[in-house]
Amino acid sequence: MSWYEQYRSRYARLKQAGKPFFPYAVFKDMVVVSLILAALCWLAYFAGAGLEDLADPTDSTYNPRPEWYFLFLFQALKFFPGRLEPVAAVVVPGVSVLLLLLVPLLDRGPLRHPLDRPFWTGLGLASLAAFGHLTWSGYHSPLINPTVEKDPLISRGIRLYREMRCAYCHKINKKGGNIGPELDRSAGSGSEEWLAKHLRDPQSVTPNSAMPKLNLLDDEIQALVAYMKSLGEPFTAEAPKLFTQNCASCHRIGETGGEAGHDLSLIGSARDKAFIKRYIGDPSKTNPDSSMPGFKGQLTEVQIEDLSRYLAGLGR
Ligand code: HEC
Ligand code: HEC
Incomplete structure (x- = not known):
């Protein structure tokens, strides 16, 4: 007898015998439900839900x-x-x-x-x-953005930035107030000592500064400085290598690189990321006379994004 015929005859027999729904079927339900609940409790206790x-x-x-x-x-x-x-x-x-x-x-x-x-x-x-x-x-x-691990110190700085309402006066990524400077354009270029001194007591560095003294603790200052230094979008360690492999034959950064294209050591002070990204993908869209090859297709979208962030941070 095949399993199928066995199943049919057992089903017919059981139906003949007539077992009632309660307690037989209900009991089976309870067993399965309890097992699933126990598995869920086990997972919740030992694995938990990850938070970002x-x-x-x-x-x-x-x-x-x-x-x-x-x-x-x-x-x-x-x-x-x-x-x-x-x-x-x-x-x-x-x-x-x-x-x-x-x-x-x-x-x-x-x-x-x-x-x-x-x-x-x-x-x-x-x-x-x-x-x-x-x-x-x-x-x-594929992801849109390269995945870069966030430093916990920087995460703490981001939280403090929100809690202290710095955005009331400052813009980051075009969001926030107009009273102070746009921090992603300027703060990264200050030295860590300067930034720390400024955050501790703005007037001591910039006389008559409109930025209030916020009575921050040392470790809060450290976290905020790390965040300020990280502004500009994060790129992976891959980005400078991509440059060496694909661009350095024509472009120079610092001491090394070719002469056919511009020196890109300070490109971030002249061009923003969107421009650079467009240019790398297809230069002729921005500059019809361009003699630079386009990299769309040769590099992935994520690699071009990564490279653009790296270059946009140079010289800022
Ligand atoms: C009441 C408005 C106000 C608040 C709130 C404020 N700032 Fe400022 N900030 C300013 C002004 C105005 C300046 C420009 C004058 C100066 O450099 O002191 C400035 C300058 C700065 C600079 C120097 C930037 C540069 O490029 O020179 C940094 C860094 C900075 N603020 C960070 C912060 C952080 C972090 C917070 C939150 C903890 C914060 N600010 C809160 C008004 C503010
Ligand atoms: C074969 C040589 C060559 C290679 C390879 C090359 N470029 Fe260029 N690039 C040029 C030249 C020449 C220009 C000058 C303008 C033009 O002809 O497009 C230029 C211009 C640029 C500009 C615009 C600068 C500005 O401010 O107008 C950027 C940005 C740039 N290149 C980035 C890159 C990056 C990133 C790579 C690597 C992925 C790369 N280039 C690879 C030759 C090259």
Whole structure:
């Protein structure tokens, strides 16, 4: 007898004997529910849920990613560009859930075994396969920003910057007030000693400064200085190497490099990241007479972003 026939005859026997729903089926349910609950408690206690840094509205280098169980939706959105996004975000999931609710009404056949209902079983499996595929490709889809580990001291500086309301007077990444200078344009060029002295007592460095003395503790000053020095977008250790491999034949940074293109040692003081990024990708878009080769296709989007951040920080 095959497993299938065994299953059918056991099912017929049990049905004949007529076991009531309570307590037999309820007991089985309880066992499974308790096991799942125990597994969840175990995971919550021993694995826990990872938390990221506090959200930082001035940080444009974040890679927004949903949790893994929403990656399929994240990936599905990419098939519906621009104005069609609501279709993927609302209509498709809505219709799917509706279909799920209607299955008992649509699948009216008397047979219960999955293999007796090839259409509905097939539809279910196809959906699972689609979920699996979208989740997998969502997980492997390329990031927009290079991932750079944040130094905990800098994270603390970011938190202090928000708590002390520095943004009331200062702009970072174009967000904040106008009373003080834009910090991502200027603060990185001050020496650490100067910055620390300035934060401890602004008037001692800049007579008549409109920046108030904030009575910061030494370790708070240290964290804020680290944050100030890190301004300008973070790039990976890969970026200078990319420059050596792809650009140094024509461009010079500091002592080394070629002569065919400009010296880029101070490029950040003249050009912003957006300009540099556009130029690396396709110089002829910015400068029709350009004799520099474009790097779109040769370098990935992430590598060009990384390289642009590195160059935009030079000479600032
Ligand atoms: C009430 C407005 C105000 C607040 C609040 C304020 N600043 Fe300032 N800040 C200024 C002004 C005005 C200057 C320019 C004069 C000077 O250099 O002292 C300045 C200068 C600076 C400079 C020197 C920048 C440069 O390029 O010369 C740094 C760094 C700085 N502020 C950081 C901070 C930090 C960090 C905080 C929060 C802990 C903060 N500021 C809070 C008004 C403010
Ligand atoms: C074959 C030589 C060559 C290579 C390789 C090259 N460049 Fe250039 N680059 C030039 C020349 C020549 C110019 C001057 C303007 C022009 O012709 O586009 C230039 C201009 C630039 C500019 C614009 C400067 C400005 O302020 O107008 C930037 C930025 C730049 N290059 C970055 C890079 C980077 C980054 C790489 C490597 C990924 C690179 N270049 C590789 C030859 C080169």
